[in-house]
Amino acid sequence: xxxSYDNMPNGYQETIEKGxxxxxxxxxxxxxxxxxxxxxxxxxKTEIKEADAIVIGAxxxxxxxxxxxxxxxxxxxxxxxxxxxxxxxxxxxxxFYVMQLEPEISxxxxxxxxxxxxxxxxxxxxxxxxLELVKEKDYFVITTNVDHQFQRAGFDKKxxxxxxxxxxxFQSVNPAIQKTFDNEEWVMKAMExxxxxxxEAGVFQLPEDGKISMEIPSELIPKCPDDGSDMTxxxxxxxxxxxxxxxxxxxxxxxDFIRRHENLHVLYLELGVGANTPVIIKYPxxxxxxxxxxAVYACVNFGESYCPEEIADRSICIDGDIATVL
Numbered sequence: 001x002x003x004s005y006d007n008m009p010n011g012y013q014e015t016i017e018k019g020x021x022x023x024x025x026x027x028x029x030x031x032x033x034x035x036x037x038x039x040x041x042x043x044x045k046t047e048i049k050e051a052d053a054i055v056i057g058a059x060x061x062x063x064x065x066x067x068x069x070x071x072x073x074x075x076x077x078x079x080x081x082x083x084x085x086x087x088x089x090x091x092x093x094x095x096f097y098v099m100q101l102e103p104e105i106s107x108x109x110x111x112x113x114x115x116x117x118x119x120x121x122x123x124x125x126x127x128x129x130x131l132e133l134v135k136e137k138d139y140f141v142i143t144t145n146v147d148h149q150f151q152r153a154g155f156d157k158k159x160x161x162x163x164x165x166x167x168x169x170f171q172s173v174n175p176a177i178q179k180t181f182d183n184e185e186w187v188m189k190a191m192e193x194x195x196x197x198x199x200e201a202g203v204f205q206l207p208e209d210g211k212i213s214m215e216i217p218s219e220l221i222p223k224c225p226d227d228g229s230d231m232t233x234x235x236x237x238x239x240x241x242x243x244x245x246x247x248x249x250x251x252x253x254x255x256d257f258i259r260r261h262e263n264l265h266v267l268y269l270e271l272g273v274g275a276n277t278p279v280i281i282k283y284p285x286x287x288x289x290x291x292x293x294x295a296v297y298a299c300v301n302f303g304e305s306y307c308p309e310e311i312a313d314r315s316i317c318i319d320g321d322i323a324t325v326l
Contacts, residue, residue, distance in 0.1 A: 062127075126322060179242065
């Protein structure tokens with residue numbers, strides 16, 4: 001059966017190809033920016049004002065700057081019981097550990113994980129600050145983040161491409177079902193089933209006695225409404241990841257935006273992109289900056305801000321906390 005998006009451009013595939021081309025082209029020499037940090041921040045401010053378009057590439061560092069930290073206080077508040085019993089100390093490690101446990105326990109863990117990283121507001125208004133800077137500009141966002149914070153902050157959803165999935169979506173383990181399912185209603189029921197209580201603001205908190213369950217009832221284990229098969233997270237881990245119609249429309253919109261602006265004064269603004277998946281955002285941004293003499297590449301990252309020497313004259317590299325820089 002032919003899908004309605006079969007004839008759409010595939011921005012994801014195109015950006016991967018650009019990234020691979022960058023790997024083959026650049027010689028490995030890097031620059032950490034020219035001028036002082038203050039001078040580079042001034043240049044970034046000017047570029048945001050003067051660019052014809054801004055392509056924002058966002059990685060995990062942006063959400064970290066907004067307070068979405070997978071260990072420490074947030075983890076200890078919502079997962080203290082898992083930590084005491086199973087010995088892991090952060091949400092990332094826990095996600096792998098609970099895969100070997102009974103589904104009632106595993107899904108209890110994931111309900112909490114999804115809730116605080118998708119349905120709770122970020123502790124710091126970093127996404128809102130970013131929107132304030134670009135809301136009057138012609139912008140588009142490509143991100144590997146799965147926490148939905150761009151939309152929560154008010155970014156236009158037609159200008160967003162979540163390449164790696166969304167904590168707010170489930171998919172069936174049946175590969176024949178190539179669509180996704182919203183999980184908000186299930187998450188709220190699963191939080192209540194564990195004993196969490198909503199406060200006046202509607203935020204789930206620990207009960208006064210601190211007693212919560214590490215399991216959900218068996219009847220709450222999520223099943224696909226189409227065929228009753230097991231569900232899993234819509235997160236890109238392997239080739240079973242479901243790229244549904246919404247994903248393809250966003251991919252096509254990104255492709256169209258890049259094509260329409262490829263010869264204009266474009267600011268490729270990379271925020272918090274690390275070395276885990278550089279071929280999706282970082283390397284393609286380098287390649288597109290090289291190909292367009294009017295383009296400027298900017299990288300804001302704590303401890304990982306650099307660019308190829310070949311585009312150093314048209315690059316801004318700021319080593320620092322994104323919230324502070326914004």
